[in-house]
Amino acid sequence: MMRALVILLSLALGLAGCGVVYKSPSVDRMAGADGKLRVVDMTPETVLVANRSVYQPKSLPPVFFNTAGYGSGLRGAGPTPEPAFDRRPQEDFLETRLPPEVNPGPYRIGTGDVLLLATPQTGSTVEQLSGLLAATNARQGYTVQDDGAIAIPNVGRVQIAGLTLEEAEAALFQRLVENQIDPTFSLEIAEFNSKKVSIGGAVSQPTVAPISLTALYLDEALAAAGGITVEDQDYATVRIYRDGTLYQIPLTQLYARDGLRRIQLIDGDSVFVDTSYELDLAQAYFEEQIRLAQFEQSARNIAISTLNTEIGIRRDNQQDERNNYLERLDLDSVVRDYVYLTGEVESQRRYELPFGRTAALAEALYGNGGVPLRTGDASQIYVLRGSSDPREFGATTAWRLNTTNAGNILLATRFELRPNDVIFVAEQPVTKWNRVIQQITPSLVTTAANTAARASN
Structure with a gap:
């Protein structure tokens, strides 16, 4: 039996060597x-x-790259009405009441500010080695919308309202890293629109002065309005309305004491140059500023609600498109x-x-x-x-x-x-x-x- 087994095995291996038994x-x-x-x-x-x-x-369809909020704009109630100014009779006595000193801290980004985002463009190796690439940056401005965010393509909405410039850079860096985008950029504020001080009354050009990275002082605000235009400075006063309290500085005292001209103003202050001892005109002006602020806030709330509804609808539509595409992938109906x-x-x-x-x-x-x-x-x-x-x-x-x-x-x-x-x-x-x-x-x-x-x- 063993002889037969050996013979059969030898024969099988020989056939395998010829490729008869097994082919691979x-x-x-x-x-x-x-x-x-x-x-x-x-x-x-x-x-x-x-x-x-x-x-x-x-490539995946564009719906996988679009964000629901990008490209959306807020629609408010339109421009606010122009403020009205009036004059009243003069009085012969003015009392000095100074606002308390303030320290608002570093500038915090707010609604309406325009941020300038600079990112490096693709350059040659020679440019990168020589440092010339910094001169070919792509610069794009982004406005902080009423929901406190800026919309960046391929990144989405980044919440930066209430942050300092350094904190905004850190938040943007994190979002770029999360979206696998080169986080090399520089950020600066190009337009300061969120923090303002209104100046009215007896000035050349009643205006609204923005507060920027540097502090805004009383003399600078008056200069921004073209200066004081009163004929008799003895009966003129500069009034500051802040947080429901009215302060005033006689114009003669303002020019006599250097420290009074360097009173620091903060967001929401209203400055009114009055030629009357009576406070009726100033009070009417400040009440008008309050009503305008309430009007703007109401319009802002309506715009945010509308925007959130649009974003929700857009996001649902995008999710439906993505789910449909993924189902087609599962069914092997996509090339x-x-x-x-x-x-x-x-x-x-x-x-x-x-x-x-x-x-x-x-x-x-x-x-x-x-x-x-x-x-x-x-x-x-x-x-x-x-x-x-x-x-x-x-x-x-x-x-x-x-x-x-x-x-x-x-x-x-x-x-x-x-x-x-x-x-x-x-x-x-x-x-x-x-x-x-x-x-x-x-x-x-x-x-x-x-x-x-x-x-x-």
């Missing part, structure tokens, strides 16, 4: 079939050549680019090339479990790629990767895949013999059993 795919056999397959070893130079082939990855894995891999499958970027050989190969060490030949990993030239239909290049040297695995991270590439891993020689034995072992056992049974009879 190999790149060499494919090359011999039509003579159009060219094998090229992967080296840093050949990887560069392979990556030169033109390929534009498919995708694929790479196919075959041979000695963990599973024979197709690998979807990602949207918006190229994929490397290592992603498809090792994301699928890599090369089985017991059966796969680490020296024969191939990427089969057909020619894109119609005149060379059927011509194929096999880029061979030998990972028996672990250093070559880096090449797999740099080799870019193209649609319809085939990743093929050859089997080890011992794997082929092992599979031959597995195929013929049941026959040998059956034959040996039958021979033993006949001998016993």
Whole structure:
């Protein structure tokens, strides 16, 4: 019986050596079939050549990049009415009442401020090394809207109202990093519109003076209104309305004492130059300022409510579009680019090339479990790629990767895949013999059993 078993085994191995019992795919056999397959070893130079082939990855629909709030503007109740001024008779006595000293701290960004965001444009290596790139910055202005945010393309709405310039830079840096955008930028306030002081009464040009990074003092505010125009300074007074309290400084005292001219003003102050001891005119002016502020606040609240409704509707529509697209992906109804894995891999499958970027050989190969060490030949990993030239239909290049040297695995991270590439891993020689034995072992056992049974009879 043992002799029969040995004879059958020798015969099986001989047949296997001739390719009769077991056949497995190999790149060499494919090359011999039509003579159009060219094998090229992967080296840093050949990887560069392979990556030169033109390929534009498919992109996700624009709905995945749009933000619900970008491009929206607030619609208020229109411009506020112009303030009215009047004159009253003069009196012969004025009392000095000074406002308390204030320290508002660093400037905090508010609604209406315009921020200038400067980001570096793409430049040559020479420009980057020489520092000339700073002169070619892209500068874009963004207005802080009534919800306290600025809308930046591909980033969305960034809440910065109430922040100092340094805090706003930190918040913007975080959002750029979260959206995988180069966080190199500079930020500055181009227009100061959120903090204001109104100046009216006996001045050349009643106006509203903005408060900027530097403090605004009383003499500067009066100068911004063109100066005081009263004819008799002995009966004139400068009144300051702040937080419901009225303060006043006789004009003679204002010019006689330098410290009075350097009274620091804060957001919401109203300055009124009056030529009357009576407070009726000043009171009417301040009441008018309060009504205007209430009108603006009401319009702002209406605009914010409208904007939130529009953003909610837009966001729901965008989410529906995204969900529909994802469902189409699940149903395989979206045209995708694929790479196919075959041979000695963990599973024979197709690998979807990602949207918006190229994929490397290592992603498809090792994301699928890599090369089985017991059966796969680490020296024969191939990427089969057909020619894109119609005149060379059927011509194929096999880029061979030998990972028996672990250093070559880096090449797999740099080799870019193209649609319809085939990743093929050859089997080890011992794997082929092992599979031959597995195929013929049941026959040998059956034959040996039958021979033993006949001998016993």
